[in-house]
Amino acid sequence: MAQAASLDLAIVGGDIVDGTGASRYRGDVGVRDGRIVDIGSAASWRAAATIDARGLAVCPGFIDVHTHDDQALFDDPLLPAKVSQGVTTVIAGNCGVSLAPLVASAPPPSPLTEVADTSAFRFATFSAYLDALEAAPAAVNAACFVGHTTLRAAVMEDLSRPASQDERRAMAAKCEEALAAGAIGVSSGLFYPPAFAAPAEEVTALVTLAARVGGVYAAHIRDESDGVEEAIDEAVAIARAAGAPLVISHHKVSGARNFGRSRATLAKIAHAATCHCVGFDVYPYAASSTMLNEKSWSAATKTLITWSQPHPEFAGVELSVAAAQLGLSEREALAALSPGGGVYFMMDEDDVRRILSASAAMIGSDGVPNNVRPHPRLWGSFTRVLGHYVRDVKLFSFEEAVRRMTGLPASQFRLRDRGVLAPGAIADITIVDPQTVADRATFAEPTLPSSGIAHVIVRGTPIWTGGASTGARPGAVIRRAAA
Ligand code: ZN
Ligand code: CU
Numbered sequence: 001m002a003q004a005a006s007l008d009l010a011i012v013g014g015d016i017v018d019g020t021g022a023s024r025y026r027g028d029v030g031v032r033d034g035r036i037v038d039i040g041s042a043a044s045w046r047a048a049a050t051i052d053a054r055g056l057a058v059c060p061g062f063i064d065v066h067t068h069d070d071q072a073l074f075d076d077p078l079l080p081a082k083v084s085q086g087v088t089t090v091i092a093g094n095c096g097v098s099l100a101p102l103v104a105s106a107p108p109p110s111p112l113t114e115v116a117d118t119s120a121f122r123f124a125t126f127s128a129y130l131d132a133l134e135a136a137p138a139a140v141n142a143a144c145f146v147g148h149t150t151l152r153a154a155v156m157e158d159l160s161r162p163a164s165q166d167e168r169r170a171m172a173a174k175c176e177e178a179l180a181a182g183a184i185g186v187s188s189g190l191f192y193p194p195a196f197a198a199p200a201e202e203v204t205a206l207v208t209l210a211a212r213v214g215g216v217y218a219a220h221i222r223d224e225s226d227g228v229e230e231a232i233d234e235a236v237a238i239a240r241a242a243g244a245p246l247v248i249s250h251h252k253v254s255g256a257r258n259f260g261r262s263r264a265t266l267a268k269i270a271h272a273a274t275c276h277c278v279g280f281d282v283y284p285y286a287a288s289s290t291m292l293n294e295k296s297w298s299a300a301t302k303t304l305i306t307w308s309q310p311h312p313e314f315a316g317v318e319l320s321v322a323a324a325q326l327g328l329s330e331r332e333a334l335a336a337l338s339p340g341g342g343v344y345f346m347m348d349e350d351d352v353r354r355i356l357s358a359s360a361a362m363i364g365s366d367g368v369p370n371n372v373r374p375h376p377r378l379w380g381s382f383t384r385v386l387g388h389y390v391r392d393v394k395l396f397s398f399e400e401a402v403r404r405m406t407g408l409p410a411s412q413f414r415l416r417d418r419g420v421l422a423p424g425a426i427a428d429i430t431i432v433d434p435q436t437v438a439d440r441a442t443f444a445e446p447t448l449p450s451s452g453i454a455h456v457i458v459r460g461t462p463i464w465t466g467g468a469s470t471g472a473r474p475g476a477v478i479r480r481a482a483a
Contacts, residue, residue, distance in 0.1 A: 007032050007047035008460055014053025014431065017399050019060040019406035019420040024399060029058055031427040034459040034474075038423055051462075053431055056454055057398065060406035060419050061088025061428030062382050065281045066218075066249055066364025068092065070099035070144065071116035077138040078469045081367060084449035085382040085439070086430035088458045089478065091413060093145030094249055094366070095220040096189030100129035100146070101174050102154045109194045110291040110339050112153060114368055126178035134477045139463040141428065143415060143478040145187040145218055146178035148203055149195045159194040163202050175206045182479025184413060185215035185244065190222040190234075191295075200238050207242035215480060216413055217244040225254040225299050228265055236272045245277035247412060250366045251355055252288065252347055255299035259348035262355050273360065279412045281364035282355045284384045286347040287443070289368065289375035292340045294331065300344035303330070304443060306371040308340035315372040341368065343375050343443065356385070357395050362409045376446040380439025383450035387438035398434055416481045431455040 009031040015024040016039060028042035038045075064082055067090040072079065082090060092098070097115050104121035107113055112121070123129040126146055133142060148171075152159055155170040163171060175186065186206045189195050207217045217239050221231035232248065239246035248269065253261040272278045289306060290296055297303050303319040314322040314337060323333035355361060363385055367378025382405060389395045410419025417426045430453065437452030449467070456464035461474040 007037065007045055009049045009051065009457070010042050010045050010047035011051045011053050011058055011429065011431065012042045014056045014058035016421055017057045017059045017402045018422065019403055021399055021403040021407070024057065029421065029429065031460045034427055036421060036423055036425050036427050039421060051431065051455055055433070057432045057434050058421065059402045059430045059432060060421050060425070061430045061456065061458065062086045062405040063089045063091070063409040063413070063415070063419060064365050064382070065091045065247070065362050065409045065413060066094050066283075066366045068094060068097065068115045068366070068368050069142070071120045072369040073133055073138045073142055074136060076369065077136065077473055078471065079138055079140055080449065080469055081369060081379045081447070082365070083139055083456050083464045083469060084453060085380060086432060086453045086456055087140060087382060088428040088430060088456060089141040089143065089415065089418065091143050091145070091184070093147050093183070094187050094218055096147040096149035096187050096192065096195050098145055098147035098150045098187070099123065100126045100150070101178060102150050108153050109159060111189065111192050112150065112194070113339050114291055114341060116370070125181065126183055127181035130181055130477050130479065137473045138475040139469065139473050140458060140475045141478050142475060143184045143413065145185055146175055146183040148186060148188040148198070148206055149192060151175055151206065152194060152198070159197070161197050162199050168202060168205060172205060172209060175209050179210055179213050179215055179480065182477070183215065184478070184480045185217055186210045187218040187220070189220040191220055191224070196222070200234050204238045204241050207238055207244050211242045211244035213480065214414065215244060216247060217242065218247045218249055220249045224252050225258060225295070228253055228258065228261065229268060232265060232268055236276065236278060239278070240276050245412065246279070248278070248280035250288070250364060251280040251282050253351050254288065254296075254346045256301070259351060262351040266354065266358050269360070279360055279362060281362040283364060283366050283377045283381050284352065284356055284389055285375070285377050286349050286352050287343050287345045287375065288347065289341065289343045289366070289377070292334050292338045292342050294334060296342065296344045296346065297330065297334055300346040302345040304343040305337060306341040306343055306368070306373050306375065308337040311337050312372065341371050353395060356389060361404055362412065363405050374446050376439070376441035376443055379441035379447055380450055383437050383452065384439035386432065386434070387452065391434065391437070414481060415478055427457060427460040429457040
């Protein structure tokens with residue numbers, strides 16, 4: 001390094017966990033103008049500010065690859081749920097649901113309503129959405145998918161059928177606008193009612209547009225229960241036909257009948273990955289969460305209500321209890337409480353561990369920020385992996401966990417200059433105490449911040465220190481890098 005130039009920030013005495021999976025080593029990190037300019041010894045450095053990182057792990061900032069923070073970036077720009085677990089970049093617009101491009105005059109169908117209120121769907125173009133994000137920056141960086149379901153809702157009256165030729169053309173035009181504006185790819189949520197009637201070809205047409213400009217395809221597959229393997233085949237077929245890298249969202253196998261089936265699904269994904277770029281993300285819990293719906297409820301042994309528009313008083317209550325109080329069956333109560341959301345206890349812990357342990361597994365929280373009583377994954381996914389699964393259960397090494405939260409997602413989602421600690425990289429940095437890092441959010445108390453995250457830095461600016469937000473909002477909108 002040119003020693004003469006002074007640094008904005010020096011992080012000294014920590015263990016460097018660089019995001020590649022390499023073993024940690026002792027080193028100091030120098031930051032100037034939002035980038036890492038040196039990793040080495042601070043002995044001769046001059047810096048405007050210094051962070052003492054002795055006893056701590058200095059990591060690239062965590063990338064939450066699966067979020068629904070599209071509107072939360074405006075409503076709650078300090079994003080404490082994410083920043084308190086070390087996240088510096090969120091990827092929004094998942095599961096086919098993006099905030100743009102859609103102007104809603106009436107409530108859009110679930111799961112769009114899960115992500116934002118009707119009035120929040122106010123962007124006719126994706127470029128207007130990204131410009132608004134840039135004009136009101138958040139603490140963290142954001143990269144955004146354009147959602148197939150949002151495109152359907154923007155051009156179709158009746159979502160219970162395949163799109164017509166004219167509607168496909170209209171979706172394609174809006175999708176191209178989104179990609180040109182900087183959407184990082186296309187997401188779909190064929191599981192959900194407003195997209196379930198779409199044949200694979202309808203999605204392939206949009207993903208093809210993304211592939212042409214270097215975009216990625218993220219799929220909440222059509223079935224994560226009895227038909228999970230066929231649904232993976234469908235997603236892989238779409239990605240291959242289009243020529244786009246595939247990320248299978250929140251990979252899981254649901255329902256007691258399917259416990260153990262992750263052996264087959266992981267083998268299938270690994271096989272597909274031998275001839276096509278296929279990745280997946282996972283959250284570290286054996287319960288899922290989404291809109292109230294019969295498919296999820298019927299696969300679950302227990303359902304917890306996260307919110308209900310007609311009956312807000314039942315947020316946090318078990319469905320069986322709410323149903324008894326309403327004098328209804330659980331099935332009837334689902335309808336009476338909708339629109340609303342639930343946590344579904346529907347997975348096997350061994351499957352969760354097997355999926356987490358796969359070396360291709362990235363971490364995505366899939367948290368839904370505007371739920372009254374959210375799934376604890378919103379506040380605890382990253383720290384639960386590092387504390388519970390890495391330090392306590394010893395599923396894999398700390399360095400490997402950090403790679404799946406940083407270097408791996410940066411390459412899968414094509415986020416340039418992020419995800420590793422190296423000279424020239426953008427200075428998104430998370431400093432963790434490996435001895436104390438832990439999630440504290442539980443199903444009973446789902447919004448408790450994590451412990452053990454000492455400092456979080458975005459583009460060289462501290463956004464979290466001493467257990468609290470600094471108030472700074474240096475987050476960038478990450479527009480898809482030109483192909
Ligand atoms: Zn999803
Ligand atoms: Cu999702």
